[in-house]
């Protein structure tokens with residue numbers, strides 16, 4: 001039986017339960033980023049643990065903590081949360097988010113060195129802890145695919161090929177999706193080991209169906225973020241994908257990477273909202289249990305373990 005690495009050790013596929021494929025629990029954003037946008041202050045393990053407990057009470061089981069090295073990943077803080085909420089399986093990651101967050105060291109350091117560091121995160125542990133990464137991240141900027149964007153994707157590809165952990169990318173507002181897939185696959189990455197995040201920022205059915213048919217996973221994670229448009233757009237896209245027989249290529253998360261998204265930090269919708277409010281809405285709008293189980297349980301399990309559809 002295949003298993004997935006979490007902060008609680010390897011977890012077998014059938015125990016993963018309801019998965020949130022893209023979340024942020026706690027990180028220390030780089031000082032310059034925090035000055036630019038103080039909302040990137042999701043950094044209190046106690047408050048984050050309370051929020052995670054609410055999510056577990058709503059039925060959540062496995063959560064992917066997507067804070068990458070350049071975004072201020074702080075695995076010690078996430079380990080504190082794991083200790084406070086042992087009911088949740090937490091997957092932490094290695095790799096880089098996008099060029100905008102990376103400091104000069106990333107561009108000056110030899111690619112092989114960065115790949116080695118990421119592989120160590122997966123095989124030995126992160127930052128001197130025993131926490132091992134279970135996913136590698138890479139990403140690109142808004143409509144850019146320059147040498148820096150490509151460097152982050154090449155690192156993700158090589159780390160995946162060396163270790164077998166799946167790749168979850170950052171897309172900026174859903175742009176450069178096909179470019180990312182083509183580029184990653186050019187190094188020998190299999191499509192079903194790739195998931196593209198934030199694709200519902202660019203709810204373009206032609207694009208989504210083309211990518212899903214390749215066997216690549218699409219991450220939808222903007223639910224409840226009305227500043228990006230009403231949920232109706234996301235629900236309609238989901239429905240169209242399911243009706244086209246492509247529902248099995250979609251992963252669901254909420255990417256609540258800012259303090260203002262969290263109830264216990266004084267904001268909303270909160271981590272439990274997706275399960276407590278959005279899933280019932282999908283039911284009310286005609287999504288059957290089988291489809292919901294695919295989105296929440298079976299699709300992420302297949303993606304994380306590398307099982308084929």
Ligand SMILES: [Zn+2]
Nearest residue numbers: 022066255257
């Ligand atoms: Zn994110």
